[in-house]
Amino acid sequence: QLQLHESGSxxxxxxxxxxxxxxxxxxxxxxxxxxxxxxRQPPGKGLESIGYIDDxxxxxxxxxxxxxxTISVDKLRNEVSLKVISVTxxxxxxxxxxxxxxYYDTRDSRRYWYFDLWGRGTLVPVxx
Amino acid sequence: xxQMTQSPSSLSASVGDSVTISCRASQSIGDYLNWYQHxxxxxxxxxxxxxxxxxxxxxxxxxxxxxxxEFTLTINxxxxxxxxxxxxxxxxxxxxxxxxxxxxxxx
Numbered sequence: 001q002l003q004l005h006e007s008g009s010x011x012x013x014x015x016x017x018x019x020x021x022x023x024x025x026x027x028x029x030x031x032x033x034x035x036x037x038x039x040r041q042p043p044g045k046g047l048e049s050i051g052y053i054d055d056x057x058x059x060x061x062x063x064x065x066x067x068x069x070t071i072s073v074d075k076l077r078n079e080v081s082l083k084v085i086s087v088t089x090x091x092x093x094x095x096x097x098x099x100x101x102x103y104y105d106t107r108d109s110r111r112y113w114y115f116d117l118w119g120r121g122t123l124v125p126v127x128x
Numbered sequence: 129x130x131q132m133t134q135s136p137s138s139l140s141a142s143v144g145d146s147v148t149i150s151c152r153a154s155q156s157i158g159d160y161l162n163w164y165q166h167x168x169x170x171x172x173x174x175x176x177x178x179x180x181x182x183x184x185x186x187x188x189x190x191x192x193x194x195x196x197x198e199f200t201l202t203i204n205x206x207x208x209x210x211x212x213x214x215x216x217x218x219x220x221x222x223x224x225x226x227x228x229x230x231x232x233x234x235x
Contacts, residue, residue, distance in 0.1 A: 004171070045228075046215075046226055046227070046228040046229060047215060047217075047226040047229075048226075049223050049224040049225070049226075051223075060222060060223075062223040063223070064223070096171075096172070098172075103177060103178055103181065105178075112159075112160060112177055112178040112181075112219060113160075113219040113224075114162040114174055114177040114178075114217075114219060115162070115164070115172075115174060115217070116174050116177075116183065117171075117174075118171040118172045118173070119171055120169065120170060120171045121171075
């Protein structure tokens with residue numbers, strides 16, 4: 001059974017860089033057909049998708065983060081990483097990694113994407 | 129961004145009750161709608177994808193319906209493990225967006 005486990009830098013000071021890792025166990029991250037996503041939830045607020053990296057290395061980032069984000073994959077370590085530069089208190093959140101998968105409808109060739117596996121999340125406070 | 133609005137934001141129910149949660153999209157999203165269950169301290173769990181499809185291993189007490197802008201999640205015969213927060217999420221456009229959540233607690 002594939003499992004995802006987030007870990008990170010703990011407390012981050014404002015203007016510094018937030019760095020997180022998602023360790024994937026029970027399966028290879030190199031297996032095609034999936035995307036690897038980061039999602040966050042600020043205290044008392046809803047879920048926000050940060051972005052993803054897919055199996056050919058293409059990335060997408062939520063424009064709301066203003067180009068401060070980088071998502072990368074280390075296939076040797078079987079890990080996905082997230083970096084957010086120039087953080088502020090607004091970046092304080094519970095950060096999740098999630099695998100993106102899809103259902104392919106053969107009737108009309110449409111792909112229905114969803115997040116089928118999640119980690120438990122790691123809390124990142126941003127404070128001086 | 130596509131805005132997802134859930135109602136109610138919370139509800140109280142008893143074991144054995146059936147409940148319905150609504151999710152509205154700010155524009156038509158076809159059937160590109162997923163539902164998740166989240167209990168604090170646990171990983172969120174996929175319940176429904178493509179508006180009405182049940183992933184393997186998910187209890188058939190969960191069902192989803194709807195299309196375009198209006199969607200519902202129904203939980204039949206609530207069990208103790210079902211008291212959690214439920215989120216809808218659209219996969220029609222980028223960025224992917226979620227509803228604000230509906231907390232189901234014990235009456």
